[in-house]
Amino acid sequence: MKEVMAIVRMNMMNKTKKALSEAGISSMTARDALGRGKGLVDCSLLEGAEKGYEEAIAQLGHSQRLIPKRILLIVVPGNLVDTTVKTIIKVNRTGKSGDGKIFVSPVMDSVSVRTGESGKTVLDEI
């Protein structure tokens, strides 16, 4: 059992939801989040840094702004991790920085509140 935590662009949510449910992964939790990555890419800074200006190099990766994102929390059985990750990457990839990150961590158990049962039966299955 694994938790897939994906941070994606806000405008990609609808597409992601659709693609995930088509792939058979219907249950998920989503939240608004703010965040930053390795830093905003400012083209003039990059050009300056390439030419070797020290002021430009010093400013690389310095940005305090947080960017609005959506965070998806999906708990899936171990054999579905690959499908989930691939579906999210396929839909969300534009090739530019800011597309997001996916983290996969272990989950020890899951319990359904309504029925009280625990284990894999709680999760999506194909």
Add this chain to the structure above:
Amino acid sequence: MIMIRSIVRPDKVDNVLAALMEAGFPAVTKISVVGRGKQRGIKIGEITYDEIPKELLLTVVPDQDKDYVIKTVIKAARTGVKGAFGDGKIFVTPVHEVYTISSGIKELPSGEIEEVKI
């Protein structure tokens, strides 16, 4: 890889973010949350406030940087010298795989890097 979830005071967030940037860990995700701790919220007169607003910061770092990042967060999020109730908590969980969506690169804790084929 390790995910560090720190729950801090909303007014200390800027402090923590600046400290993390300074320490060389720019990547952070922030979510506002409400919660209570061991003190069961704050009791003022007859009223108990048990949904105290906090900010949850998520950072994923390599295993060897764990202690350094935790120390950085603690230093930046503490109020006063000794700290006070309500300064927050830090939880540490393992992350087995990290994917970057824009490039499709998969990173494993062992440092292995491979590209995901779609």
